[in-house]
Amino acid sequence: MRSSLLLLGLCAFSVYPLLAQPNPDRPDLRQGAYFSEADGAKTLAEYGKLHQDRAGWEKRAALIRQGIRDGLRLPEKPAFAPLKPIRHSLRTLDGYTVENVAFESVPGFYVTGNLYRPVSLKGKTAAVLCPHGHTAKQDARFVEQTQQRCATMARLGAVVFVYDMLGYGDSRQCDHKIAEAPRLQTLNSIRALDFLTSLPEVDRERVAVSGESGGGTQTFLLTALDPRVKVSVPVVMVSAHFFGGCVCESGMPIHKRPTHETDNVEIAALAAPRPMLMVSDGKDWTKNTPNVEFPYVQRIYGYYNAKDRVENLHLAAEGHDYGPSKRAAAYRFLAKHLKLDLNRILKDGQIDESTNTLLTPADLAVFNDAYPRPANAVMGDEAVMSLLK
Ligand SMILES: [Zn+2]
Numbered sequence: 001m002r003s004s005l006l007l008l009g010l011c012a013f014s015v016y017p018l019l020a021q022p023n024p025d026r027p028d029l030r031q032g033a034y035f036s037e038a039d040g041a042k043t044l045a046e047y048g049k050l051h052q053d054r055a056g057w058e059k060r061a062a063l064i065r066q067g068i069r070d071g072l073r074l075p076e077k078p079a080f081a082p083l084k085p086i087r088h089s090l091r092t093l094d095g096y097t098v099e100n101v102a103f104e105s106v107p108g109f110y111v112t113g114n115l116y117r118p119v120s121l122k123g124k125t126a127a128v129l130c131p132h133g134h135t136a137k138q139d140a141r142f143v144e145q146t147q148q149r150c151a152t153m154a155r156l157g158a159v160v161f162v163y164d165m166l167g168y169g170d171s172r173q174c175d176h177k178i179a180e181a182p183r184l185q186t187l188n189s190i191r192a193l194d195f196l197t198s199l200p201e202v203d204r205e206r207v208a209v210s211g212e213s214g215g216g217t218q219t220f221l222l223t224a225l226d227p228r229v230k231v232s233v234p235v236v237m238v239s240a241h242f243f244g245g246c247v248c249e250s251g252m253p254i255h256k257r258p259t260h261e262t263d264n265v266e267i268a269a270l271a272a273p274r275p276m277l278m279v280s281d282g283k284d285w286t287k288n289t290p291n292v293e294f295p296y297v298q299r300i301y302g303y304y305n306a307k308d309r310v311e312n313l314h315l316a317a318e319g320h321d322y323g324p325s326k327r328a329a330a331y332r333f334l335a336k337h338l339k340l341d342l343n344r345i346l347k348d349g350q351i352d353e354s355t356n357t358l359l360t361p362a363d364l365a366v367f368n369d370a371y372p373r374p375a376n377a378v379m380g381d382e383a384v385m386s387l388l389k
Pocket of ligand 1: 134214246248
């Protein structure tokens with residue numbers, strides 16, 4: 001029962017929260033469809049009684065933020081290896097470039113991904129960090145929707161870094177579902193921000209993060225923890241009743257703490273008052289967003305007189321993906337809040353992705369015969385877990 005629930009969470013493009021059972025073996029966790037829709041909404045309304053103004057919210061926000069740190073056993077200052085990025089296979093395409101990149105996170109573990117940049121960069125520009133969701137073939141970095149969004153954001157003028165989940169793409173040092181996956185993925189996200197903001201062309205005041213599904217979870221966790229994130233676009237994930245179906249999202253106790261209980265709506269609201277676009281749809285656990293999750297988050301932005309900085313795009317007829325209409329909303333929101341020129345990606349008033357080039361996984365590979373994985377990369381679940389001790 002439990003494993004089938006977790007499996008459901010892995011099928012990013014056809015996922016439905018059919019099972020709603022707390023896990024009796026892990027009473028400290030809220031996983032998957034932990035609440036019914038009605039109970040999720042009711043519980044969120046109860047949380048809403050715990051704060052009435054900015055001061056009240058900030059007290060609770062500090063508790064929730066500390067709860068994430070403690071739940072993930074995240075040190076205040078993680079001990080990372082020196083950032084010595086490996087960059088190769090630069091390709092110049094129509095309006096943007098792509099490179100294959102790796103760098104060390106915790107010593108012995110490498111973050112792998114692709115760096116997309118606009119051509120003819122002048123001065124400093126904005127940056128977007130792109131985590132991704134789950135796919136059955138563990139190839140989410142290479143799939144069309146991911147390549148399209150990275151290419152278009154680069155054409156829009158941003159420096160974009162998309163990085164593998166554990167066990168995906170080039171990240172083959174351990175299995176995806178190691179017990180402390182949420183901890184290592186969060187450390188990798190922080191290190192990916194270090195990488196992006198280390199680039200001389202990146203304006204550190206204009207840094208966004210956006211991902212869908214499991215990448216949405218990574219988006220709101222990183223935004224909650226790291227003030228370097230200035231704009232957040234979590235896609236098809238923020239829910240009052242669903243807590244993430246995979247161990248990498250809900251496998252460590254961030255929602256139930258000795259001091260409080262919370263959900264992903266409140267975690268996403270830790271973005272306030274930074275601009276945030278919540279993208280939701282009619283066919284997954286974000287189906288109630290316009291009536292449940294969004295009003296809650298908007299009320300918190302209201303404490304900062306910043307209701308106009310949080311938006312919800314709800315696509316009632318759509319499903320669980322980061323498809324063209326969701327991407328279009330993200331591009332417009334990012335252009336507005338990162339001060340980028342939307343005209344760069346418009347054709348006849350519409351967003352045009354027809355000039356993007358889809359590359360093969362081999363084109364995008366970080367590690368291959370010519371560029372082998374560095375010798376100090378540890379291999380295997382146990383070896384990776386021991387790095388976290
Ligand atoms: Zn996962």
